[in-house]
Amino acid sequence: MQLSDLRGHKHYSDRAFTGLALAAAGLVVLILGMIAVTMTRRAWPAFGVTFFSSTRWSAADELYGALPFIWGTLYTSAIAIAIAVPVSLGVALFITQVAPPWLKRPMVSLIDLLAVVPSVVFGLWGVLVLSQHFGLGRSFLTAGIILGVMIIPIITSLAREVIETTPASDKEAALALGATRWEMIRASVLPHSKGGLVGAVMLGLGRAMGETIAAALVIGSAIGQITVNPLAPGNSMPAVIANEWGEADGPHKAALIALAVALFVITIAVNLIATSIVQRSMKRSRGA
Amino acid sequence: MTTTRDSESPLSIDLRAKPSWRTTVNALMIGLMGAALLLVAIPLVAVLWSVASRGLGIAFAQFPDFFTHTIPVVSRRPGPGMGPAIVGTLLVTGGATLIAVPLGILGAIYLHEYGGAGLFARLVRFMATVMTGVPSVVMGLFVYLLWTFNFGYSAFGGALALACLMLPVVIGSSEQMLRLVPPQLREAAYALGTTKSRTILTVVLPAALPGIVSGSLLAVARAAGETAPLLFAVGAATAYNPDLFHDANTALSVQIFANANSSFAAAQDRAWAAALTLVLLTFVVTLLARMFTARLALKR
Numbered sequence: 001m002q003l004s005d006l007r008g009h010k011h012y013s014d015r016a017f018t019g020l021a022l023a024a025a026g027l028v029v030l031i032l033g034m035i036a037v038t039m040t041r042r043a044w045p046a047f048g049v050t051f052f053s054s055t056r057w058s059a060a061d062e063l064y065g066a067l068p069f070i071w072g073t074l075y076t077s078a079i080a081i082a083i084a085v086p087v088s089l090g091v092a093l094f095i096t097q098v099a100p101p102w103l104k105r106p107m108v109s110l111i112d113l114l115a116v117v118p119s120v121v122f123g124l125w126g127v128l129v130l131s132q133h134f135g136l137g138r139s140f141l142t143a144g145i146i147l148g149v150m151i152i153p154i155i156t157s158l159a160r161e162v163i164e165t166t167p168a169s170d171k172e173a174a175l176a177l178g179a180t181r182w183e184m185i186r187a188s189v190l191p192h193s194k195g196g197l198v199g200a201v202m203l204g205l206g207r208a209m210g211e212t213i214a215a216a217l218v219i220g221s222a223i224g225q226i227t228v229n230p231l232a233p234g235n236s237m238p239a240v241i242a243n244e245w246g247e248a249d250g251p252h253k254a255a256l257i258a259l260a261v262a263l264f265v266i267t268i269a270v271n272l273i274a275t276s277i278v279q280r281s282m283k284r285s286r287g288a
Numbered sequence: 289m290t291t292t293r294d295s296e297s298p299l300s301i302d303l304r305a306k307p308s309w310r311t312t313v314n315a316l317m318i319g320l321m322g323a324a325l326l327l328v329a330i331p332l333v334a335v336l337w338s339v340a341s342r343g344l345g346i347a348f349a350q351f352p353d354f355f356t357h358t359i360p361v362v363s364r365r366p367g368p369g370m371g372p373a374i375v376g377t378l379l380v381t382g383g384a385t386l387i388a389v390p391l392g393i394l395g396a397i398y399l400h401e402y403g404g405a406g407l408f409a410r411l412v413r414f415m416a417t418v419m420t421g422v423p424s425v426v427m428g429l430f431v432y433l434l435w436t437f438n439f440g441y442s443a444f445g446g447a448l449a450l451a452c453l454m455l456p457v458v459i460g461s462s463e464q465m466l467r468l469v470p471p472q473l474r475e476a477a478y479a480l481g482t483t484k485s486r487t488i489l490t491v492v493l494p495a496a497l498p499g500i501v502s503g504s505l506l507a508v509a510r511a512a513g514e515t516a517p518l519l520f521a522v523g524a525a526t527a528y529n530p531d532l533f534h535d536a537n538t539a540l541s542v543q544i545f546a547n548a549n550s551s552f553a554a555a556q557d558r559a560w561a562a563a564l565t566l567v568l569l570t571f572v573v574t575l576l577a578r579m580f581t582a583r584l585a586l587k588r
Binding site (some may be wrong): 107 | 299310313314317318321322323324325327329331332334335336338339379391392394395397398399401402403408409411412415416417418419420421422423424425426427429430433436444452456466483484486488489493509510511512513514515516519520543544545546549556559560565566567570571574
């Protein structure tokens with residue numbers, strides 16, 4: 001700022017560029033605001049007490065109870081988390097604490113490769129291979145497995161970042177006391193990165209809840225059932241939107257948009273909590 | 289393995305006796321971590337193997353028919369054709385790139401070069417984080433209400449949706465790269481009397497370019513594989529439509545989704561071959577991104 005004061009006069013081009021950059025940055029705020037406003041306005045007629053409490057979803061009767069889909073979203077994400085968390089933690093610990101340095105890069109590339117495969121390809125594999133040849137059918141469990149595989153790269157890379165903030169002195173102290181590598185991890189690494197790991201898992205959860213296409217292909221598109229049987233066909237909020245949009249008319253579309261608004265609110269809440277946890281734990285470890 | 293064993297010391301017997309179960313637990317846990325890595329490799333290899341083994345034969349049966357012919361209107365009929373979908377994917381992804389990358393870089397320039405730690409910059413950063421968490425299906429419906437509802441199906445609607453998904457990613461990665469440019473470079477330019485915008489365009493941006501290109505390419509690779517936002521915006525054409533702004537188009541991901549849902553073997557075959565094409569496309573873009581990252585590392 002001081003430097004620009006020293007210069008004789010401000011060029012118009014300089015000011016124009018500043019304005020352009022400002023507008024581009026403001027676009028993010030504008031888009032988010034527009035998403036909230038336009039979608040809520042369009043979905044408003046569909047919202048009501050029954051939307052969140054009823055289990056009847058029938059376009060023919062104009063009944064829109066989203067409870068089964070909310071249940072499906074929560075259930076499949078829970079399965080995904082149960083699969084992804086131990087695996088991601090194991091991989092992140094292996095890469096950061098156990099693997100020799102020359103093995104780190106290829107391992108990270110392997111995990112990154114998993115993130116590059118498009119979700120529709122996972123869905124295709126899930127519906128034509130996993131559900132048919134392993135006796136799982138199109139079900140909550142199949143969807144949970146596919147979603148779990150898809151969020152492994154996200155959780156792993158975040159967990160790696162968090163774990164790597166553990167001060168070397170903490171780890172060396174544990175080793176100097178005669179701890180084995182696992183005891184060192186349990187005594188120094190895990191307590192230090194606990195908060196950040198919780199955040200990483202929650203970011204994975206947010207991603208699993210919003211994942212659409214893979215879930216839409218393998219979940220089975222059952223209407224209106226709430227069950228804990230993992231092998232039963234089910235449905236989730238994003239899957240319903242993707243599968244029913246093509247044949248939807250006015251009020252049906254409004255109901256689907258209402259589902260999207262509800263999904264938007266849930267995933268944003270989960271993401272915000274996760275980000276704040278990760279950032280707080282990162283800041284604390286940097287300060288320590 | 290990390291316990292020190294001093295055979296001279298009288299304590300050595302105690303030290304050696306105890307570790308037996310501790311080292312077993314240690315070996316077990318490390319074994320489990322290694323097993324986790326193998327467990328991750330299984331789905332990756334299985335998916336890629338299925339795509340390659342089922343897709344290669346179809347895609348390259350009468351080369352280059354699969355990549356040039358139009359999509360069969362009756363999906364149960366066997367035979368090639370994903371040409372329009374390839375063109376559609378390139379159109380939609382290319383359009384999204386042209387919208388999101390310049391805007392994202394500009395936004396990042398504002399955040400790092402102008403906003404700094406100011407209130408508005410912090411708000412934008414926060415909102416960009418929020419925006420990366422918006423599910424792609426929500427973004428698709430938003431663009432439907434904004435564009436498709438008023439102007440009908442077109443590749444441009446899909447490009448808008450993908451651009452919305454890419455924008456916060458490009459902003460985030462570009463800002464990180466701008467942060468790596470040493471402040472001395474800017475000061476040297478200022479000392480020569482250069483205006484701020486000129487400094488940014490001629491000194492800062494070129495220095496950060498390989499990193500920005502790499503980050504943007506990764507965003508492009510992710511966007512090329514997106515399906516959900518395109519369902520509401522692009523439509524389902526079976527013929528070539530090179531017009532970005534008018535009439536229904538199609539894309540590889542949309543075709544995979546539609547054909548995977550079909551119970552006809554011919555449609556499923558086309559889905560596998562389209563998946564192979566899409567995976568190859570995203571891998572090539574990712575590889576390009578890697579090359580730019582390598583160049584960046586080389587310079588440092």
